[in-house]
Amino acid sequence: MSKSLYERIGGEPAVNAAVDIFYRKVLNDDRISRFFDNVDMEKQAAKQKAFLTMAFGGPHHYTGEDMRKGHEHLVKMGLDDSHFDAVVEDLGATLEELNVPQELISEVVDICETTRNDVLGR
Amino acid sequence: MMFASKHHGVGFNGRAMYKLTIEDHTYSCQPDETVLDALLREEVNIPYACKKGTCHSCMVRSVDTLPPETAQAGLKNTLKKQNYFLACLCCPEQDMAIKLPDQSEFYTEGTVVANEMLNRNTLLLIIAFKDAFEFNAGQYVNLQRPDGLTRSYSISNIPKESNTLEFHIRRLPNGRFSEWLHDEIKVGDSIAVSEPSGHCFYLPERRDQGILLVGTGTGLAPLAGILTDALTHGHSGPIYLFHGSREVEDLYRIDEMRQLSKEHENFHYLPCISGHHVPEGFSRGRVNEVALASFTDLKGWRVFLCGHPEMVNQMKKMTFLKGAASADIYADAFLSTPD
Numbered sequence: 001m002s003k004s005l006y007e008r009i010g011g012e013p014a015v016n017a018a019v020d021i022f023y024r025k026v027l028n029d030d031r032i033s034r035f036f037d038n039v040d041m042e043k044q045a046a047k048q049k050a051f052l053t054m055a056f057g058g059p060h061h062y063t064g065e066d067m068r069k070g071h072e073h074l075v076k077m078g079l080d081d082s083h084f085d086a087v088v089e090d091l092g093a094t095l096e097e098l099n100v101p102q103e104l105i106s107e108v109v110d111i112c113e114t115t116r117n118d119v120l121g122r
Numbered sequence: 123m124m125f126a127s128k129h130h131g132v133g134f135n136g137r138a139m140y141k142l143t144i145e146d147h148t149y150s151c152q153p154d155e156t157v158l159d160a161l162l163r164e165e166v167n168i169p170y171a172c173k174k175g176t177c178h179s180c181m182v183r184s185v186d187t188l189p190p191e192t193a194q195a196g197l198k199n200t201l202k203k204q205n206y207f208l209a210c211l212c213c214p215e216q217d218m219a220i221k222l223p224d225q226s227e228f229y230t231e232g233t234v235v236a237n238e239m240l241n242r243n244t245l246l247l248i249i250a251f252k253d254a255f256e257f258n259a260g261q262y263v264n265l266q267r268p269d270g271l272t273r274s275y276s277i278s279n280i281p282k283e284s285n286t287l288e289f290h291i292r293r294l295p296n297g298r299f300s301e302w303l304h305d306e307i308k309v310g311d312s313i314a315v316s317e318p319s320g321h322c323f324y325l326p327e328r329r330d331q332g333i334l335l336v337g338t339g340t341g342l343a344p345l346a347g348i349l350t351d352a353l354t355h356g357h358s359g360p361i362y363l364f365h366g367s368r369e370v371e372d373l374y375r376i377d378e379m380r381q382l383s384k385e386h387e388n389f390h391y392l393p394c395i396s397g398h399h400v401p402e403g404f405s406r407g408r409v410n411e412v413a414l415a416s417f418t419d420l421k422g423w424r425v426f427l428c429g430h431p432e433m434v435n436q437m438k439k440m441t442f443l444k445g446a447a448s449a450d451i452y453a454d455a456f457l458s459t460p461d
Contacts, residue, residue, distance in 0.1 A: 012195075020448055027443055041438040043177075045448045046196065050176040061174055 005057035005107050009100060015052045018094050023048045025090040032086045035074050055091065055108050067118035075121045084119060088112050140214040144222060151214050157182070157193075158209035168222055173210045180209040185219040198449060200258070200321040229266060229314040230255070234307055235286065240374040244340060245291040245304050249313055255285055259347030260323035260426070262454070263287070264316035265299075273299040276428070276454065277318065278343035280351045287315065290343040290374075322426060322454040324348045326355040332423040334446075335363040336413045336437055341429025342375065344454055348426055353386055361386075362416070366394035366409025370401055392416075410437050414444070421445035424452075431455040 010017075023045060027033055036044065054060040071079060088109055095105045142149045142160060151160040158180050161168050170180040175195060184205040193212035194202045209220075232249035240246050257263075259280040266272045279288040294300045307313070322344060324333075333352060335345045342365050349363060367373045370393075379391040394409040395401075405412045410433050417423075425441045427434045434455040442448055 020442075023448070024443060024445075027439065041435075041442060041448065041451070046176050046178060049196065050172070050174070059174075061172070 005104065005111075006053075006059075009056050009104055009108075011058070012053075014098075014100075015049055015056060015058070017098060018052055019045065019049050021097060022052065022091055022094040025094060026087065029086055029090055032083050035077060035079065035083070052091075055111050057107070057111060062115075064115075064118040067115050068121055071119045072121060079120065081116075081120065084116055141217040142214070143217070143219040154213060156210055157212040157214060157218070157220070161209065166222075168209065170210060175208050175211045178208065181206055182209050182223065183207075183221040185221050187216055187218055189218070190215050198321055198452070199325055199327075200323055200452065203325060204321070206321075227264065227316040229264075229316050231312045232287070232315050234309050234311045234313060237303075237307060237309060240290060242371050243293045244372075244374055245293070247289045247291050247303060247307070249287050249289070249315060251285045251287075251315075253285065255281070255287060255315075257281060257287075257318035258323035259351040260344040260452075260454075261318040261320040262344070263318050265289075265303075266314040266316070267299065267302060268314075271299055271302075272316075276320075276340070276344035276347070278346045280347055280354060288343075290340040292340045320344075320454060322348075322428065322452040324351040324355070324357075326357075328359075328424075329355070329357050330359045331357075332359045332420075333357065333361045334413065334417070334420065334423050334425045334441070335361070336366075336409055336425075336427050336433075337364070338366050338409055338429035338433055339372065339456075341365075341427075341454075341456065344428045345426060346375065349382075349389070353382070353389065358388060361389045362392065362413075363390070364392045364394055364405075364409045364413040364416075366396060366412070368395070368397040369399070370395055370404060409433065410440070413437070414440055417444060419445050422447075424450045427451070427453040429456055431457060 027036055050060065054062055091112065092105055092109060095108065139153055140151045142151050142157060144166065149160060149164045149166070151157060158168065158170055158173065162170070168180060168182070171177045172179070178197075181197070181201075184207060189205055189207035189212060193207040195211060197206060197208070230251060232251045234247065235250045236246065236248035238246050257277055259277065262274050262276045264272045264274050275289045275291065277287050278290055279286070291300055291303050293304050335349060337345045345363060345365070349361065352361060363379065365373060365379070373393050376393055379393075383389045383391045392405050392412065394405040394407060394412045396408045400406045420441050423446050425446050427437045427441075434453050438451055438453050441451055
């Protein structure tokens with residue numbers, strides 16, 4: 001049996017290596033940083049880790065309903081496709097920085113795409 | 123059958139059943155059951171949410187044994203050192219005594235041995251104990267008045283043979299507790315003191331790492347403890363302390379810190395004044411702004427932030443954006459209780 005994406009990308013150590021780089025990019029990204037103005041850094045770092053684990057095809061328990069509820073207040077603040085794209089772009093740039101091969105990055109982006117409608121509450 | 127012994131029941135798959143003790147109650151943890159699942163099955167009231175190690179809601183402390191390493195994944199080093207672990211990730215490897223977060227605290231009576239003013243509104247309170255009081259410099263305790271009124275204060279010294287704890291108590295306008303400590307408490311009085319808590323403290327590892335300490339007002343208390351601890355452990359990396367206030371009269375221990383910086387080449391002390399009158403030798407501006415302007419890159423630094431909640435929250439984010447790893451940022455926001 002072929003290895004899962006999560007295994008090929010490097011599992012939990014890969015998540016740990018990516019999480020600070022990714023979150024720093026997101027907070028520095030003028031397109032989306034305002035959505036993170038009032039969040040607690042420590043709690044947010046844990047959430048980012050859970051998100052990356054899911055995006056890397058790892059074990060997670062998120063349902064579409066969780067995604068909807070978790071982003072509801074952001075949709076009210078104006079969260080739309082452009083912001084979703086920005087996050088995916090920051091994630092891609094993070095993985096490039098970590099020298100993850102392009103074909104694995106594409107698989108990660110595909111997983112992110114499956115959550116788009118739930119995140120944006122459609 | 124490494125883990126099986128005469129004292130434990132052994133499950134059909136070879137894993138043992140272990141006892142979980144909370145205060146006077148004992149519960150059994152089935153083979154392959156997590157501590158959280160066992161406690162929930164036994165109807166113990168324990169907070170939890172994600173059940174997968176993300177939210178940290180179910181963090182508890184092991185009182186008598188080292189928890190399994192896997193149950194501490196993602197926790198700060200200072201929490202690991204105190205044997206905190208996530209109940210949802212913990213399959214016990216031995217019997218465990220556990221402390222829940224809301225479990226009633228154990229108080230010890232101490233005796234006030236000194237109370238003197240550090241500046242116009244800050245009191246130095248020293249409380250002595252008969253027996254050794256174990257803590258890490260930078261942690262806080264609850265002080266309790268005989269009528270039950272309780273407030274948290276940071277410890278400003280490192281553990282000493284004299285078994286004393288030192289506190290910096292700022293008089294708050296209409297603050298019932300701080301007024302009591304300032305106006306009524308005398309040398310010789312006794313005060314009830316809780317066990318220490320908090321994970322904002324120094325660990326003697328990576329001694330060549332840069333350390334940034336930023337505090338407002340009595341945020342100096344835990345930072346002074348952390349600083350003394352680091353210097354005592356022979357920390358060799360650069361240590362910068364930024365202590366800020368509106369007016370110079372609200373800073374304190376200025377001469378002492380200046381003296382320390384003369385004695386230790388790697389220690390730098392920068393008192394900051396955000397008000398109009400800035401005497402020579404002080405930096406002009408808010409402490410967070412002065413500190414941030416002093417560094418272009420904080421990659422690899424360990425950061426401690428104590429004091430005003432807004433300053434602490436803003437600095438957590440800014441020091442992270444300047445390159446400090448999230449695991450290396452320790453913060454203690456002082457919330458004042460509305461009276």
